[in-house]
Amino acid sequence: MCGRYASSRAPEDLAGLFDAALDPSHGSPGPSWNVAPTDDVWAVWERLDPGTGELVRRLRSVRWGLVPSWAKDPSVGARMINARVETAHEKPAYRKAFVRRRCLLPADGFYEWVAVPASGTAKAYKQPYFIRPEDRGVMAMAGLFEHWRDPAVADDDDPAAWLTTATVLTTEATDAAGRIHPRMPLALHPGDFATWLDPTHQDTADLRALLHTPADGRLTATAVTTAVNNVRNDGPHLLDPAPAPAP
Secondary structure (H helix, E strand, O other): OOOOEEEOOOHHHHHHHOOOEEOHHHOOOOOEEEEOOOOEEEEEEEEEOOOOOOEEEEEEEEEEOOOOOOOOOHHHHHHOOEEEOOOOOOOOOOHHHHHHOEEEEEEOEEEEEEEEOOEOOEOOEEEEEEEEEOOOOOEEEEEEEEEEEOOOOOOOOOHHHEEEEEEEEEEEOOHHHHOOOOEEEOEOOHHHHHHHHOOOOOOHHHHHHOOOOHHHHOEEEEEEOHHHHOOOOOOHHHHOEOOOOOO
8 A cells, every 4th residue: 555655846846757737726835744634735637628628637635535426425535545456446435536537646656554563672663764766756646636626615606605526546566675575656657658647548458457456666765764653744854764673
């Protein structure tokens, strides 16, 4: 799974990397080395411009944790941060989004944890690992997004009437990540961005064929400070290597 990740690059840099127009009208999340469920995050997607009929790629803010359009309230999103790539196209919460509302969620890397049993005078704890591409490039995590209409807001044109949320697609973990956790976010290759983001491309089999082994398995995993275990902590120091265990 992917329950925490880092996304520290400036939106202007992300817009350039993904050849997208920056849209700050829905908020502008700052850099974070401890992105947690229900946080606002940057997402890349494409929509048809009603005036020109052309596809426009945008970088805009969404909330992490998909809220289906039919949900009674948005609290369900906290439990829908990940969707399995093997079944997302079939699940009621995700299948429409898989066909029409796909996105990319930029990340520096993601965290997974390994339980360390108690030994001697040391208590049991969970050791976090930061997993990222070997080349330190941006991970373009495949995602799905959805719009939820708040029934408490009367006017459809009121921005508060709509909540846009997203989920991260996960796959079987490989390489360094596979030694830590059996699941991981699926990162797309740049050559597949256009097809994945194009909302007019709705062939499920073709879309699923794009979902390759993430980053070709070229990932590194580094044990980092346990400070990241607390969602209130943030900053680049969270990527500091963990101290060596006491002999």
